[in-house]
Each structure stands twice: as structure tokens, then as C-alpha cells.
Amino acid sequence: xxxxxxxxxxxxxxxxxxxxxxxxxxxxxxxxxxxxxxxxxxxxxxxxxxxxxxxxxxxxxxxxxxxxxxxxxxxxxxxxxxxxxxxxxxxxxxxxxxxxxxxxxxxxxxxxxxxxxxxxxxxxxxxxxxxxxxxxxxxxxxxxxxxxxxxxxxxxxxxxxxxxxxxxxxxxxxxxxxxxxxxxxxxxxxxxxxxxxxxxxxxxxxxxxxxxxxxxxxxxxxxxxxxxxxxxxxxxxxxxxxxxxxxxxxxxxxxxxxxxxxxxxxxxxxxxxxxxxxxxxxxxxxxxxxxxxxxxxxxxxxxxxxxxxxxxxxxxxxxxxxxxxxxxxxxxxxxxxxxxxxxxxxxxxxxxxxxxxxxxxxxxxxxxxxxxxxxxxxxxxxxxxxxxxxxxxxxxxxxxxxxxxxxxxxxxxxxxxxxxxxxxxxxxxxxxxxxxxxxxxxxxxxxxxxxxxxxxxxxxxxxxxxxxxxxxxxxxxxxxxxxxxxxxxxxxxxxxxxxxxxxxxxxxx
Amino acid sequence: xxxxxxxxxxxxxxxxxxxxxxxxxxxxxxxxxxxxxxxxxxxxxxxxxxxxxxxxxxxxxxxxxxxxxxxxxxxxxxxxxxxxxxxxxxxxxxxxxxxxxxxxxxxxxxxxxxxxxxxxxxxxxxxxxxxxxxxxxxxxxxxxxxxxxxxxxxxxxxxxxxxxxxxxxxxxxxxxxxxxxxxxxxxxxxxxxxxxxxxxxxxxxxxxxxxxxxxxxxxxxxxxxxxxxxxxxxxxxxxxxxxxxxxxxxxxxxxxxxxxxxxxxxxxxxxxxxxxxxxxxxxxxxxxxxxxxxxxxxxxxxxxxxxxxxxxxxxxxx
Numbered sequence: 001x002x003x004x005x006x007x008x009x010x011x012x013x014x015x016x017x018x019x020x021x022x023x024x025x026x027x028x029x030x031x032x033x034x035x036x037x038x039x040x041x042x043x044x045x046x047x048x049x050x051x052x053x054x055x056x057x058x059x060x061x062x063x064x065x066x067x068x069x070x071x072x073x074x075x076x077x078x079x080x081x082x083x084x085x086x087x088x089x090x091x092x093x094x095x096x097x098x099x100x101x102x103x104x105x106x107x108x109x110x111x112x113x114x115x116x117x118x119x120x121x122x123x124x125x126x127x128x129x130x131x132x133x134x135x136x137x138x139x140x141x142x143x144x145x146x147x148x149x150x151x152x153x154x155x156x157x158x159x160x161x162x163x164x165x166x167x168x169x170x171x172x173x174x175x176x177x178x179x180x181x182x183x184x185x186x187x188x189x190x191x192x193x194x195x196x197x198x199x200x201x202x203x204x205x206x207x208x209x210x211x212x213x214x215x216x217x218x219x220x221x222x223x224x225x226x227x228x229x230x231x232x233x234x235x236x237x238x239x240x241x242x243x244x245x246x247x248x249x250x251x252x253x254x255x256x257x258x259x260x261x262x263x264x265x266x267x268x269x270x271x272x273x274x275x276x277x278x279x280x281x282x283x284x285x286x287x288x289x290x291x292x293x294x295x296x297x298x299x300x301x302x303x304x305x306x307x308x309x310x311x312x313x314x315x316x317x318x319x320x321x322x323x324x325x326x327x328x329x330x331x332x333x334x335x336x337x338x339x340x341x342x343x344x345x346x347x348x349x350x351x352x353x354x355x356x357x358x359x360x361x362x363x364x365x366x367x368x369x370x371x372x373x374x375x376x377x378x379x380x381x382x383x384x385x386x387x388x389x390x391x392x393x394x395x396x397x398x399x400x401x402x403x404x405x406x407x408x409x410x411x412x413x414x415x416x417x418x419x420x421x422x423x424x425x426x427x428x429x430x431x432x433x434x435x436x437x438x439x440x441x442x443x444x445x446x447x448x449x450x451x452x453x454x455x456x457x458x459x460x461x462x463x464x465x466x467x468x469x470x471x472x473x474x475x476x477x478x479x480x481x482x483x484x485x486x487x488x489x490x491x492x493x494x495x496x497x498x499x500x501x502x503x504x505x506x507x508x509x
Numbered sequence: 510x511x512x513x514x515x516x517x518x519x520x521x522x523x524x525x526x527x528x529x530x531x532x533x534x535x536x537x538x539x540x541x542x543x544x545x546x547x548x549x550x551x552x553x554x555x556x557x558x559x560x561x562x563x564x565x566x567x568x569x570x571x572x573x574x575x576x577x578x579x580x581x582x583x584x585x586x587x588x589x590x591x592x593x594x595x596x597x598x599x600x601x602x603x604x605x606x607x608x609x610x611x612x613x614x615x616x617x618x619x620x621x622x623x624x625x626x627x628x629x630x631x632x633x634x635x636x637x638x639x640x641x642x643x644x645x646x647x648x649x650x651x652x653x654x655x656x657x658x659x660x661x662x663x664x665x666x667x668x669x670x671x672x673x674x675x676x677x678x679x680x681x682x683x684x685x686x687x688x689x690x691x692x693x694x695x696x697x698x699x700x701x702x703x704x705x706x707x708x709x710x711x712x713x714x715x716x717x718x719x720x721x722x723x724x725x726x727x728x729x730x731x732x733x734x735x736x737x738x739x740x741x742x743x744x745x746x747x748x749x750x751x752x753x754x755x756x757x758x759x760x761x762x763x764x765x766x767x768x769x770x771x772x773x774x775x776x777x778x779x780x781x782x783x784x785x786x787x788x789x790x791x792x793x794x795x796x797x798x799x800x801x802x803x804x805x806x807x808x809x810x811x812x813x814x815x816x817x818x819x820x821x822x823x824x825x826x827x
Contacts, residue, residue, distance in 0.1 A: 334528055337527075383625065383626075383629040385636055386636030436601065440601045440700070441700060491532075492532055493528050494526070494529035494533055496516050496519060496524075497526060497527060500526045500527065501515045501516055502721070503788075504519055504784075504787065504788065506718075506723050507524050507792075507793065508515045508519050508524075509518070
């Protein structure tokens with residue numbers, strides 16, 4: 001009866017966990033492997049200016065129509081400022097930071113998280129834009145030069161795409177004194193080249209505009225905007241990159257806003273400067289997978305671990321692997337039959353090993369236990385009562401550890417610092433148990449159990465520290481229900497322990 | 510592959526492992542609320558006395574630290590005695606004092622204790638270092654059994670005792686636990702004592718187990734351990750059968766000592782008796798436990814249960 005109950009419970013838990021797991025993996029698209037991460041970037045714009053004392057207003061463009069990328073999250077950090085966003089038709093979206101009174105150095109931030117989508121571009125058609133030929137104010141020479149270039153290029157081109165390519169080529173090949181260099185002016189650069197090409201395309205009757213964007217580079221502190229152009233053909237805007245980047249490099253182009261306007265417009269301040277940094281963000285990969293879900297799913301996700309602040313998430317990353325260590329401990333104790341001090345002490349040790357690394361962890365464990373034992377054996381002579389004796393061991397061991405830490409740091413072993421992470425109090429109880437076993441059953445048995453504890457701790461550490469294990473525990477915590485089911489079943493495991501096969505082997509006639 | 514083979518053969522011989530003992534016998538048949546009766550040896554003693562079973566006389570109980578000061582006064586009256594934790598497990602923390610040497614106490618293993626050391630040991634006991642969960646404990650000071658000379662030839666110091674596993678009031682398996690030099694005079698198999706199986710029908714000893722090996726002679730005295738007949742075997746079986754009514758625990762171990770003058774006495778009861786008894790008897794517990802379950806309905810009186818044990822669990826001559 002109890003067995004049936006247990007089996008039903010275990011299979012219900014497993015079924016529920018697997019269902020949720022599969023739903024999350026298949027429908028939500030949660031990554032199954034820690035390496036399987038989509039490109040997620042964090043772009044941060046820092047704007048600084050000297051406010052003059054009155055009202056101040058700074059307008060910046062926000063990334064829209066970002067091509068293969070999707071803006072999955074954005075935030076504005078601007079103490080005291082009001083933020084509004086407004087559309088700037090044909091160019092993009094603008095955010096307006098405004099404050100009634102500001103004096104001194106002002107720092108505003110804009111942060112965006114962008115992710116490369118699975119499919120590039122959309123199928124919808126863009127509305128036909130008007131062609132607005134540039135006005136060459138009373139400058140017959142420029143007008144004539146432009147028309148002459150366009151006329152020449154139009155003859156060679158077959159469609160808007162080749163026209164754009166030829167125009168850019170013509171401008172790039174400009175020789176001093178010819179028509180192209182007249183148009184480019186005295187300071188030809190990326191900006192001037194693109195704006196001239198846009199003008200020429202318009203003269204040629206093709207709607208075109210300038211695109212301002214970033215090239216995403218990991219850990220870039222001062223990213224600069226880059227310009228390229230877009231022309232309209234067949235109901236869609238098509239980009240053309242004068243720098244002719246490779247397809248690989250193109251993956252990292254993030255379009256931001258259109259048109260020749262400056263990125264920031266400021267009123268009420270001076271000494272404006274801005275800094276843009278880009279960084280690749282791994283932790284956010286899962287988070288962004290979440291933000292693309294529908295509303296209901298979003299709610300579900302908000303009430304999961306991902307709804308927690310990052311710091312709490314880090315804590316749960318550690319907590320959620322404990323069940324795996326605990327299950328391993330159950331296996332080792334009840335199926336293999338290894339003897340350890342304290343039921344869950346090895347798991348706590350394994351947690352400490354996460355910080356120290358395995359080799360150093362084992363060394364520290366040995367040092368702590370050896371020190372504790374020697375203190376304990378010395379205190380034995382004083383015939384102290386149990387609790388004060390335990391307390392004394394804790395105090396002395398902590399002091400010794402502090403000294404060891406300082407010493408090892410001085411000697412250049414930085415790992416020595418993490419010795420303080422050991423669960424000293426738990427270890428002290430272990431030391432006490434160990435002395436009892438030492439006295440009652442001999443040193444051999446005590447050392448054997450201590451060795452068993454360390455070995456189990458090391459094994460737990462190795463399993464708990466697998467990236468895959470941590471990833472699964474954190475991204476799919478429902479799988480812990482499967483662990484629970486297995487643990488429940490192990491609770492009714494009535495077979496022999498491996499150690500018993502040895503113990504009873506004389507009975508195996 | 511070898512272990513699968515071993516496991517299969519152990520299973521065929523009905524050897525019960527710890528997991529099986531816990532899951533199939535102690536958990537279902539031992540009600541949780543009865544555990545305190547056996548976990549606290551002072552309570553067990555009280556219970557046994559009320560039921561009319563003989564126990565070693567209790568000289569004194571030390572429950573709080575302050576009483577430790579009165580310890581020398583209490584011990585002065587007794588030439589020999591045993592100090593043990595009320596909640597100890599596996600024989601830890603037991604000191605058997607066999608006599609005095611000037612002002613010192615002489616323990617069974619030959620070591621000497623002064624008053625201060627004895628007090629320290631007692632305060633360790635009451636602060637709980639030998640108790641199961643580390644809870645505070647009591648120290649019992651009791652009569653040291655003058656054991657029956659029947660086991661003299663196969664005992665190295667200390668007190669031998671008879672352990673009987675009782676399942677639902679039926680004694681199913683028994684062994685004599687004989688102290689060795691290694692066990693320091695203690696009758697605990699974990700500590701190196703040897704255990705000799707007992708023929709349930711006749712009460713004669715069979716071969717013995719020492720650690721995990723089968724031995725036929727006592728390792729210290731060299732005398733053969735088998736063929737010793739336990740005097741008053743029926744009385745022991747009856748004491749075992751009666752322990753079920755005493756505690757209400759379906760699966761328990763009862764430790765009985767044979768006193769030269771006072772006869773069999775209950776030393777302690779154990780709700781989680783060890784499994785080494787199978788090694789001592791070179792037989793698995795499971796067939797016997799299942800036999801009891803099959804005939805459960807027919808076994809009511811103590812006499813019926815003892816008769817059942819003698820009839821069904823006699824040693825098969827190997």
C-alpha cells in the first residue's frame with residue numbers, strides 16, 4: 001500500500017517536473033546547454049554636461065528599427081530628471097531628459113540590452129517615402145556637379161542597389177579638383193561621404209537616407225557612431241555599407257537612428273560630451289529569452305527565480321545545487337555505505353570547496369581538522385565541560401585560521417584567503433565526534449571516517465560544480481522535483497549497501 | 510559482476526541489510542513513541558523492574574553537572590560498578606570498574622581513573638557526547654554483573670552477554686557476545702568483541718564472528734567458542750519473548766547478562782539491533798522473520814512464542 005502511494009507520488013512529481021521542463025525548453029526556448037547562448041549586448045550611453053543653473057533639456061535618439069537586433073530592455077538613469085519619449089518621424093525615437101533647475105556637472109545614463117533575433121528583418125513593407133532632392137542653395141557649381149555625376153552613374157546602373165554602389169564608388173574615387181571632391185568639400189569623412197551619397201541618390205530619384213549606428217564590440221569603452229546609407233526599393237529599405245564590411249562583421253552592426261541630425265541635442269548646458277560603451281552580456285541571455293514571451297508567460301516568469309534581483313539569483317545558483325549534493329550523499333550513504341561524520345557535513349564542505357577549489361579545499365579541510373584535533377586533544381587535559389570546550393575549539397581554530405590566512409597571503413598564496421569560508425562550527429562538531437570515535441574505536445576508524453567525509457565532500461563538489469548541473473538546477477528548478485522523487489524512492493531502497501556485500505560476504509555461500 | 514553475484518547469493522540466503530532492516534522491520538513495527546523507552550536505559554530499567562524482570566541494580570543517576578561533585582561519595586560505597594550513559598549507542602561511553610587500587614578506580618581493561626577523571630567522564634556523558642542526537646544525557650551508575658563462569662574460558666575480561674533479536678514477541682536469533690582484548694572488555698561487536706551464534710532450540714553456542722571473519726576459537730584465550738551450553742536457556746527465551754509486551758517494539762534486540770548469583774538480567778533493549786548477529790549464526794534473518802509473520806495469528810502467549818522459536822529456529826547442522 002505504502003509502496004503504491006510512494007510510486008504514484010514519485011511518478012506524479014516526475015511527470016509534473018518533466019512537463020514543465022519540456023514546456024520551458026520547447027515552447028519558451030530556454031537553453032538546454034550553458035554554452036547555447038544567443039548574442040546579447042549591453043549598450044550604455046553616458047551623457048555629461050555642465051548645467052547653467054536654469055532648466056536643462058537633453059534629447060537623445062533611442063535605437064529603433066534595429067535590423068537583426070531587438071531591443072529587449074532599456075533603462076534611463078537620471079536623478080531628478082523627467083523622461084519622455086517622442087517619435088521623430090523618419091528618423092526614429094527620441095528620449096527627452098528634462099529638469100527645471102540644474103547646476104553643475106550632470107550625468108545621465110541610457111542603457112539598452114539588445115539581442116540578435118533568430119530571423120532577420122520583417123516581412124512587412126515600408127510605406128513609400130517621398131524623394132526630397134537636396135537644395136543646393138544658389139550653388140550652381142554643386143548642382144551641376146551632382147547632376148553630372150548622377151547622369152554618368154545612372155547610365156551604368158541597372159537598379160537602385162547598383163546605383164548606390166556606383167555612387168559610393170564614384171565618391172570614394174574622388175580626385176582633387178573633380179566633381180566628386182567638390183561635393184565632398186574640404187573634410188571628406190565617413191559622415192560627409194554618406195550624406196553626399198544620400199543627396200546624390202535623391203538627385204537620381206531614389207529615396208535614400210543616412211543611418212547612424214554602432215558596431216558592437218565586446219568590452220568597448222568609447223564606441224563611435226558609424227554611418228551608412230539606406231535606399232528604398234521594391235517597397236523596402238535596403239542598407240548599403242560604404243565601408244563594404246564582410247558578412248561576419250555585419251553581424252555586429254546595430255542601426256540606431258536615421259538622418260543627419262546629431263545624436264544629442266542639449267539646451268541649458270555646456271561642455272557636452274558622451275561616452276558609449278558596449279559589452280557582451282552572458283548572464284542576460286536567459287533573461288532576454290524571457291522578455292520576448294507573451295504577457296501570461298511573462299507573469300509566470302516574473303514569479304520565478306528570474307524575477308529576483310541579480311544578487312539573489314546568484315545566491316540561488318548556489319542553493320539550488322545543494323539538492324544534487326544531498327542526493328549524492330544519500331546514494332553514497334545508503335547505497336554504497338560510506339561512513340561520514342555528520343549527515344550533511346560533506347555537502348557543506350563541498351560548498352566551501354566551490355570558493356577554494358578542490359585541491360586547496362582538501363588542503364584546508366585537512367589543516368582545519370588537524371588543528372582542531374590537536375586543540376581538542378590539548379583541551380582534553382583540562383577536563384572542560386562539553387559546550388565551553390566546543391566554544392574554545394571554535395575560538396582557537398578561528399584564530400589559527402586567521403593567522404594562516406595572513407601567512408599564506410604574505411607568502412603569495414591568495415587562495416589562503418578563502419579558508420575563512422569553511423563552515424567552522426560544523427567542522428568543530430565533526431572534530432568533537434572524531435575525538436569520541438578516536439577514543440572509543442581507535443584512530444584508524446576515526447581517520448577512515450574523516451577520509452570518507454572528505455572524499456564524499458570532494459565528490460559532491462565535483463558534481464555540484466559541473467556547469468551543466470548548475471545551469472539545469474537554476475534554469476529548470478522544477479527538475480529538483482525529479483531529484484525529490486528519486487530521493488523518495490531511495491527512501492524505500494531495501495537492497496544491500498555495497499559495503500554490506502563485503503561485510504556479509506562470508507554468508508554468500 | 511562479482512558483487513551482483515554476491516548480492517544474489519546473500520539474497521538467496523535471506524541476509525537482511527541495514528536498508529531492509531530499517532525500511533521493512535524497524536520503521537513499520539517499531540512505533541516512534543516507544544523509542545524513548547529503550548533509548549533511555551534508566552527508563553528501560555524502570556519498566557523491566559515493574560514487569561518483574563531482573564535488571565542490574567541502579568546505584569545512582571547523575572543528571573546535572575552539580576551532582577558530579579557528589580560522585581566520589583556515591584562511589585565510595587561500591588567496590589565495583591559500571592558507569593554508562595543512559596542514551597549511549599553501540600556501547601560508547603561505558604566504563605566498567607572492577608575494583609580499586611589505593612584511591613584509584615581500576616577499569617576492566619586495566620586502566621586506572623582518579624576521582625577527577627571519573628567526574629570528567631560523567632560530565633561528558635551528561636553533556637551528551639555519547640548520546641545519539643547529542644542531547645543532554647544522564648549517567649547511570651549500576652551494579653557490575655559477576656558473570657556466570659560458563660563463558661569464562663572464552664572471555665577476555667569484561668562481561669559477556671546474550672543478545673536475542675525478538676520479532677513480534679518471538680525470539681528469532683541469538684548470539685553470545687564475548688569481549689576480547691581488542692574490545693577492551695566491552696561486549697560490543699563494533700568494538701572488536703566476538704559474537705557466537707546460538708542454537709535457538711538448545712541454547713548451545715555455534716561458531717563465532719570476529720570483525721567480518723568466522724572464527725571457531727576465542728582470539729585471546731584460544732578456547733573453542735562452540736558447544737557451550739547457556740544455562741537456563743528457556744528462561745532467557747522467555748525474558749526475550751516478554752520484552753515485546755514490555756516495550757511494544759515489534760523488532761528489537763534484548764541484551765541479557767548471566768549473573769553468577771542473580772541469574773539472567775536484562776541489561777538493555779535496543780530498537781535498532783545490529784545485523785552482525787547473522788554473521789555469528791551464519792544464517793540470514795529473513796526466513797525466520799517471514800516465518801514469524803506467517804504464523805503471527807497463532808502465537809499469543811509467551812509460552813507459545815518460545816515454543817515456536819525452539820521448534821523452528823533450531824540450528825541446522827552444517
